[in-house]
Amino acid sequence: MPQQTQSVIVTGAAGGMGAAVVRQLAARGVNVVAVDVVADKLDRLKRELKEAPGEVDPVVADVGSAREVEAFVARAVQRFGGLDGIFNIAAILGEFKPIADSSNDGFDEVMRINTKSVWLGMKYAIPALIKRGGGAIVNTGSYLAWHGCELLGPYNASKHALVALTKTAALECGRYNIRVNIICPGSMNTPMNDATADGFNPGDRAAGLKALAANTVTGRVTDPEEVATVGVFLLLDAPIQMTGALVPVDGGYSAK
Template identity: 40%
Template sequence: MGRFDDRVVAITGAAAGIGREAALRFAAEGAAVVLVDLPGDGLGETVAMVEAAGGRALGVTGDVTREDQVHAYVQAAVDTFGGLDALINNAGIEGRVGPLTELAVDAFDAVLAVNVRGVWLGMKHAAPAIAARGGGAIVNTASVAGLGGTPGIIAYGASKHAVVGMTKTAAMELAPMRIRVNAVCPSPVETRMMRALEAGMNPDDPEAVHALMAATIPLGRYGESSDVVALMCFLCSAEAEFLTGAAIPIDGGMRAR
C-alpha cells in the first residue's frame, strides 16, 4: 500500500531537478502522475524513468504562464486518470543575477510570469478539479528567498514572497472545498538552478559560491531534491490533514538564524 494509491498528482517543472524527483517519489508511492514542462527531452525522460520503475505517468508539454496550457494539463489529468487530487506547483526560473539597479523590466517580468502567474494559474485551474474529488492538496514551491532578502536576485525574491502570500490566501479561500494549500521553502538545493545562480554570482569561481552558501546552512550542506520532495509528500498525505496555509522552510536550519 502506498500513501498515494488511487491518487492523481500533477507536477509542474517535472523535466528536471525537484520536479523530476517528485514525479519518481509520488509514483513510487502509488500516484498516477501528470508531468508538465516546456518542450525538450527532459519531460519524456522523466516519464520513461517513472514507467521503468513501474509507475503510471502522463507527460504534458506546456508553459505554466499560458492559461490555455494550464487548463490543458488539468484536463489531461481528468481525461486520462479520471480526476486530480493534488498539484505540485513547482515550475520556476531564477532569472538574471545582478544588482537591482541594472535589471531590465523584461527580465523582471519574465520571472514573475513563471513564478507568480504560473503558480496562480495552476491553483485557479486545479482547484475545481480537486474540489470535484472532495478535496486534496496543493503544494507551491517557494524558497527561503520567499522568507527574507536575497541580494542579487530581486525578481526571484519578489516572486517567492508572492508565492508565500498566494499560498496563505488560497489556503483560506479553498478551505471550504477541503483543499489544503501549503508552500515549501527550500534553501539551496543541488540542481541546475543553483549551478546557474552560482555561475551568475561568480563566473570565475562558482564552486567558491557553493562553499560559501553551504557554510551559511547550519547542517552544513545544500539540500537534495529528495529532502524537499519528502516534505511535499508529507504535505499531500493524510498525516497533514490539519495543515494548511503554512510556508515551511526545508533548509538545514538556514532561516533559523
C-alpha cells in the same frame, strides 16, 4: 472496495526537485501529469519510471500560459478520471543584477513563470479538486520567500508573492477539504543551484557552491530528494489541519 488511485500534476517535473518528486509519487502508485518545457528530460523520466506502480504522463507546456495550464489540468482530469493535487515547482532565476540595472522584460518574465504560473495552476486545479471532494496544493517558495537577496530582486519578489497566494488559497479552500501549503527549500543540489553559484560568483562556481553550503547549519546544501520527501508528505499525507503553512527544508538557514 479498493482505494481509488490518486492523480496529481507536478510542474517543473524535468528539474532537479521536480524529478525527485515525480519519482517518489510514482513509486507510491500515484499517477502523475509531469509538466515541463524540456521534452527530452521528461521523456527520459517517463522511460526511467515505466515499471513504477504509478503512471507518468509527460506534458510539454509553459506554466505561464493560461491556455496551456487550463489544458494540462483538463488532461489530468480526463486521463486519470479526476485530480487530487497539484505541486507547483517550475521556476526560473532571472538575471543577477541590481534593481537599477535589471530589465523590465526580465522582471515580467520571472513573475510570469514563478508567480502567475502558480496563480493559474491553483485557479484551474481548484474546481477539479472540489469536484473530487478535496485534495492538496503544494507551492514551492524558497528561503528567499521571506529573506531579501541582493541581485535577485524579481526572483525574490516572485517567491514572496507565493506566500501570499498560498495563504489566500488556504483561507478560500479549507471549506472544500483542500490543503494549501508552501514548501521553502534552501540551496538544493540541482542545476538551479549551479546557476545560483555562477550568478553570485561569476567564473568561480566552486567558491559559489562553498558559500551556499556555508549558509546551512549542516554545512552542505540540501538534496532534492530531501525536499521531495517533505513535499510529498504535504501533498499526500498531511492532516487537514496543516494548511496555509510555510515549510522550510533548508539545512537550518531560516533559523538564522
